[in-house]
Amino acid sequence: MASTSRASRSQNVNLSQASQQPVQELDDKVRAIINYILDHIAQKIPIKDKDLVPAAGDRNELKKRLPLVTKLLAKRFGILLTPLDAGFKTFVCIAEEPLASIHELTPEQRPQFTLLYIILMYIFLRGNRIEDSKLWGMLEMLNIQADEEHGYFGPNLHKLIEETFVKQQYLKRERSQLSAYDDPKTFFLWGVRAKAEFTYEQIVQFASKLLNQHPKMFDHYLAMAQEGANAEQ
Template sequence: QVSELVQFLLVKDQKKIPIKRADMLKNIIREYRNAYSEIVRRADRTLQEVFGLQLVEIDTKRHIYILINNLPRAEGQHLCRGKEKEKMGLLLVILSFIFMKGNSVKDSALWEFLHLLRVYPGKQHSVFGDVRKLVTEEFVRQKYLEITPIPLTDPPEFKFQWGPRAENETSKKDVLNFVAKMQGKDPTFWASQYSETEANQ
């Protein structure tokens, strides 16, 4: 529910539409109404940590929210704005998925995972555009991801791994901490991933 809510809020933010609590309940939270405040709190934390955005209630009577840019304005600091920032958020989610699945995933597994986030590879996405192209071309060209054909597969299958830029710009420890925060668990919960991050230090 947290991932779905994050996606929902990002799409609304693209159009700069204020977000009503009623819409969040109706479209995303539905039967998890009792956990509303916990889901919103976790979604807000993810938005802050991944996208540099903060969910702010601007009308406490009617429960209307907006997303505001929460990134530091340090002088000379390079900030990717708008769609670039959101693409980096999606990239972090993909890198996390690859790492948690043992550092390599089949393309079919990745598309299935993105489906759960309501990001469909075959459809034009309002935030990310052509998702398949973004993942298989742009992220690969930027060296965030590597895509390799799996031998002797018909129809051809591919596997995704971290690219060299991802290895340099982030660490598996950061990614594991991100996943742990998303799931509300301690990083040691994932024993093999945790020992890998410790070994990489």
């Protein structure tokens, strides 16, 4: 009986391990997962695993298919499915070949992209972490009122920056309070998508043109940014 029991347990373990093996071949569930991702990629909003479960059937089936889905997205579409957390609960889709020119964007997208570039540049020049009040102040110096409609950038700039750019992972927002006697402050940093789609060298080129300065003038900022990026790794 003992040997039979051990054999039964061994068989159950083998079956359990087999059920966890990643799927290697394209099937209807893999197609459904990929189609869902492609249908929702344009908004650049993070995708949660619970959004993908209906296409897979259940979480276990999703887990088995994610490696193949990730591989196919990269190979066929140049899309990197990047987890935002260690538990693989939330993902962002990032283009393997980042945007090369603003002319690749539609006329409707260009104002948002330009504003984003200005904000990322300012964060870069301020040590990659700035207080929100200083960001609004910088925009006001450029005659960009975040609470008023702008002739080029459009309306609802507060919402665009604080909600859309943050949800899209271009910006990361942090709250900090030194002590119970201090008012909490909000800071903006580069988000995961910004770090993946843009380089500090690109921001230097943009800053040199916008501020009419030689790129060498930004070597100090570039060194600080690269040192901070290396420290995060």
